[in-house]
Amino acid sequence: MSNPAIANRYAFALFQVAIEQKLLDQLDTELRVVREVIQQNQDFNTLLSSPKLSKDKKKQLLQNAFSNANPFLQNTFNLLVDRGREGLIVQIADHFIELTNNEKGIAEATVTSARPLTEKEIKALSKTFAKKLGKKDLRIENIVDSNLLGGIKLRVGNRIYDGSVKGKLERLERQLLR
Known part of the structure; x- marks a missing residue:
């Protein structure tokens, strides 16, 4: 699923939280790792986009894979899964990184x-x-x-x-x- 406008809104919201909480560098680094893991691991990506896997299992999968991630990032993952938009994670990461780079x-x-x-x-x-x-x-x-x-x-x-x-x-x- 690809919807740049929706991905940009999530990325911008996460970006605003990162600035308010002074977590810009941390979330930038973590989202780079998330993006790389999802892009490099086709099996993980397939599981994440599988309609057969329940929302709770997808949340658990993301929680286990990125257990050290910031709680704001974890909450974003949970929100994406609840809304059926887990396929946008890479696009959100790309846009967040772009926003961070522009800021810096x-x-x-x-x-x-x-x-x-x-x-x-x-x-x-x-x-x-x-x-x-x-x-x-x-x-x-x-x-x-x-x-x-x-x-x-x-x-x-x-x-x-x-x-x-x-x-x-x-x-x-x-x-x-x-």
Whole structure:
């Protein structure tokens, strides 16, 4: 079940509670874990969306899986199950993380490189591109692609900065063909 408008309302409500209770960082971290668990574990996701499983069993499943989660998060899970919207948990987590990042002036970025980047390189990229994007910081995920000859590709939202050797060669080719 996918309904972005409903997921956004739940995420915004949870976001407001997190700000009021000064739990923004904690809930952000916990929702990242929840999102990853649900996305990575297909069996868990199947159980959660099964109409054969009672609401109480679904609540228990979420309680057991995320027993260390904040009570506000646990209550949100229970509310979602009661209303038959447990399929929105990943969307709610995504929107909550987006709201948190906007509040903190952070952007999520993916950097594709031929080799794993060092912490120093990641910090330098974050500092450089955060300024270009008008953000305080970038949260960078490094993906290694052995097909990349050299350089990097940085993606923030729907923007792509291609500094790879292949990208530079393609741009050069287009210029020469003009």
